[in-house]
Amino acid sequence: PTVEYGLEAPFSVEYHDSVGSTNARARELATEGAADVAVLADEQTGGRGRLERAWSAPSGGVWVSVLTRPEITPAQAPLYTLAASVAMARAIREAGVDARIKWPNDVVIPVGEDGDYRKIAGILTEMEGETDRVEWIAVGMGINANIDAESLPEGATTIRDEAGDVDRRLFVQRVLEEFDAYRNDLESVVPAWRDLALTLGQRVRIDRAAGDIVGEAVDVTASGALVIDTDEGEQIVSAGDCEHLRPV
Ligand code: BT5
Structure with a gap:
């Protein structure tokens, strides 16, 4: 079901209380010809990470996949992942948490001085297309928002644990609007990424x-x-x- 979301970004929002994986749902929508849809869920029962890894996605998080059909080459697709990491890190920082980006697809909270961290968000980017043209791309963003960290795998943290709960509706709006701004201005992505990167210099x-x-x-x-x-x-x-x- 598509819901009104008051977004400035040009995405319609398909909301699910519970879904297997928002990325899998975005892929399904892509094969039906859809575009500019953000699939959002309160809970995922089969959340996925990279390389067949599982992603814990209980109720209370922000689990969202943005399906678009951009005019980019597959070689530029990683910039969409970086754009998403910048968008998520900026929104999490607005919630009062010192979020930094760990290349290639994590948002983390630094712990101590030795480069250690806890993971607060991750990205799974999937696409289809030819060598010179992306047909569709689904950028899946998972943010541990209003969840107790103890219900997640070791090494994870949450916005709740770091700073207290957020208004998820406003938070998703910020993430999607920031993501929209960066994907429309791909040249600004790397400079913005550098500013928030934990990985550089390590x-x-x-x-x-x-x-x-x-x-x-x-x-x-x-x-x-x-x-x-x-x-x-x-x-x-x-x-x-x-x-x-x-x-x-
Ligand atoms: C990722 O994979 O970090 C990508 C996560 C993408 C999740 C979003 S949610 C919306 C969309 N729909 C999906 O089905 N997926 C996307 P990777 O770098 O492979 O990290 C996976 C590893 O992180 C796991 O092996 C665990 O060790 C750890 N992990 C699992 N769940 C976690 C969580 N909620 N928070 C922090 N770490 C977690």
Whole structure:
């Protein structure tokens, strides 16, 4: 069911009390030809992370997938993930929480001085298209909002635990409006991302199928890949190749 949401962003909102996965629902809508829809749920019973990982999504969170049909190439798609991370981090910061972005798809709260963190939000971007053209893209954003952290996996935190509950309706509006602004101005994404990145300047280990990389994260490229300064020189890692990134 589509609901009125008072959004400035040009998305219609399809709301579910409970759904398997908002990303799966967005994919279904995509095959029916839909566009500019935000699928929103109070609870997901089969929430998904990257690489077939599960995502805990109990009632009280903000689980939303935005389906669009942008005129971009698949190589630009990672910028949509970064745009979503900036949008989520900015909205969480407005709620009074010191949120930072961990490349490629996490929003985290730093803990202590050694680069440690707790995860408060994550992104799952899925798309279909040809090599030169994206047909549709679904950006799934999961924000641990009005949830007790103890009901989530180890290492997770929530807006409730950090700062108290938010008005989810206003919060979703902020996320969607920020996301809309950044996806309409892709050149502004990387500079905004740099301002909020926890990862930059950190010494990190990246697990990849092709072998681990250890070095200092020094920047992201114009298409959102991470630039690592290693003992063997500079290496560039795309989000799709990154299984895990951790500070070392
Ligand atoms: C992600 O995957 O961080 C992407 C999460 C995307 C969730 C949204 S919700 C709306 C949309 N619909 C979906 O079905 N998905 C999207 P990844 O980087 O692979 O992290 C997954 C890992 O985070 C898991 O293996 C757990 O260790 C941990 N985790 C699971 N649930 C969590 C939660 N609620 N908060 C923090 N960490 C969690």
